[in-house]
Amino acid sequence: MSTPAHSTAATVPDRVTSLVRALRTHGIRIGTGESVDAARAVAVLGLADRDQLREGLAAALLHDRGQRAVFDPVFDLYFPRRVGAPGGDGPGDGARFEEKDFDRDGLRDRLAEALAASDRAAMAALAAEAVDGLGGYGSAPGSDGFSAQQTLERLRPQTLLARVRAALRAGGGESESGAFTDRVEADEIRRRIEDFRELVRAEARRRVAERRGTDEIARRMVVRTADRADFLYAGRSQLAELRRAVHPLARKLATRLAARRRRAARGHIDLRRTLRGSLSTGGVPMRPVLRRRRPARPELVLLCDVSGSVAGFANFTMLLVQALHDQFSRVRVFAFVNRVDEVTELIARGAADPEGLGGRITTEAAVTGWHGSSDYGGALTEFVERHAAALTSRSSVFVLGDARTNQMDPGLAALRRIARMARRTYWLNPEPRSQWDTGDSVAGAYGQIVPMYECRDARQLSALVGRLLPV
Template sequence: MAGSSESLAGQEVPLIGHLTGFIDELRARGIVVGPSSLIDAAQALEVLDLLDRRSLREGLAATLISDQMHRRVFDTVFDLWFPLGTGARTAVTDLPRTSDGEVDVEAMREMVADLLADDSADGEARLAQMVALIVDQLGRYESTRGEAYSAYQALSQVNPQTLIARIAAAMAGGDDDGGLGDRPGTEPRYRRAARARSMELRAAIEAETQRRMAGAKGRDRVADYAVPQLPENINFLSAGANDLAEIRRTIEPLARLLAAKLETRRRRSHRGSVDVRKTLRASMSTGGVPIELSHRKPRPGRPELTIICDVSGSVAGFSQFTLRLVYALRQQFSKVRVFAFVDTVDEVTDFFDRGNDDEDFGANMHRMITTARISTRDGHSDYGNMLKGFVDEYGDSLTHRGALLILGDGRTNYHDPRLDALRDLVDRARHAYWLNPEARRNWGVGDSAATEYAEVIEMFECRNATQLGRAIADLLPV
């Protein structure tokens, strides 16, 4: 068996063409790769050992990606374009078998745990062979379109998470745990290392499954479902737990970029009023014609921001990320007030002023949802009742010095949308915008009153962090 790197090693032109195709795939996935990066990658290939996939991977990653948040996408595309090889890699050994010829799962799990505890070069090679066997013999199945492989099916047999104790015990060997436990491997350092190794096993099985599927079905077909979205392009409303963690890590760097952009806009957009005296004095040189206006020194002020966010189950994730982003930018505003609702609106500013780090923010968000007076009726979103309640209780908080930002999908559960109350709020604020996490094509469908609200207030689609960042940067007043 010869890997693709080996087959390309002696052919300079095909290798460059392969590299260009690889970079085109990265660009198609949203990773920005400029011409200079392409040149750097080609030059790196001249000095890298093409038969060493780890060096090749790290060398190309160093030249092609500038944001480590994109590393997961890069690694998946790399595995598809520079695979270990083609076909099966299971000719040397076999999984342990029972007397009736079936795979002995428990014996196999013991072998895997021992291999994961062995970090020698020989142990790594034998583990790679074991992974190939697991995918070939436990992950293979017959589909309506022929032979296929399932990472889920293989992982359900291996269950890496349950191997942590065995791996830790094998790592500890005869070492003294310092009295921290009666069993070997209970020391925290062994548990941490074992947990990391179990995650590596899961990733290796998934990568091997993708390799086998790419060989059987074609690289392009596998890429359609195997390559993940960039964190900033993940849909807020369909994100899973792992995706939400990825999105959360994009907030801080995005906030830094937006803060710089807002500050630049503020400096450029604020001009002092016309200084009549200076203008007339300058016009003496042009016969009394004021060709150029002189302005007083500007005194830019920071605007106020009022946020009303829907924290019901359907859009709570979107509201949380938007609040995280806005609070990371709060120094750009003289005052930030936050109001939350499900069917009743309540001010929750104090909940978010208590802590600044990620853990505190999440805890405060949970405390707000559980203790604030945001749901006093049937527990379903009621935008009309919220808008009417905000006008009655907090309408005076809106002034022509600030902006109103509403976060939500506009789904009223068929309650009265109270457009009159929204018009009142829009009239009170200097700027008013609505950020909707649903796709525009779904506005007005079912119980959505988004199209009606959009006739009163400027509404923008914000389905992911990219759209959210663009909206915040372009819409918030300076």
């Protein structure tokens, strides 16, 4: 297999298998068959064109689109664009510029030019230069490295927006001033700057990997696809990405619910009527009678904690349930921090502006009393007192929250009453199971009354929703 004369040929299978191993540690399931396909793809495509190689390996190894977010940075590590510092030869040439020697303004000028021209190759070269010149830290071997954060802080590409804009106005003959496309220009430039930041991050990873070993960096690298992002720690952009995923996810869940409904509609034997019918055949059940299903769509009641820490989770779930509303005869959503208010209307209207939903709930609905911290006992009790009419024998209740009562009365009796009045009651908790019952969490006590499920990311939520939602 190995041809010692060609050093690259010998390392290719190794590199493919290391790449596969790294992808597996990030949760992508790749079988041996796919590894073999990947190696065959490399053999067919050759190593000459890096982009072709990237697409070929992705086609052979990946199974869905979300995995691409993990694949691309890992690929960059194992099949780097270049080796060593720009201009230097080979990794580890110790020459390190001090920041003062580095012509930062010159780099910013050239970057502004590249951004204006949307020249990706130039942007990549500049990213390499920037990381080399601005990103280095430490001096002792072993503790030194390159930081994307530091590079970006010193370079501050986001401040170039106005300059790039001016350059476009001055140079671009096509964009006459006052043209309609001016309105989208700022966003376009912002996207290019974001691309550049990503290039810097990739470059910093590559340089560090050369020092510390590719496998280790690939393993430790943090890549989180949006559906795996923890609700409690998801950043703004991840929440935005999640919101965009609401409609496709709802469509998927709707098909799953429809399938469950179809399955549930057939095959249940009505024992009483079967036995009754068997009397005419001497007690032998000749003709099984199937249970008739009443085509009633179930009702759904959502009871969400919208206090700061868990608001992201609650908002996402509310939007998801709203998108699924045609699957149910009725969906009612209640929000609480320490007081309960119905927000069904707010959410139905809020579909057009999902980002502002959280803000509108806290301002337009009476969810807080005198203080701003969550009080489960008070909220549950108030719900039973004021909104008990929402619960019928056909309704399923989902309580969403982290069960952290701030040392107040958990109101177990109220939850017990809710569980008794509703057909089914579930509790979805966005905290990891290991943190339940720590500190002021009373997850265990609630969990004894109603089944409680860990629901930390969109993936878990969609699995739970597909399984638990009534059909």
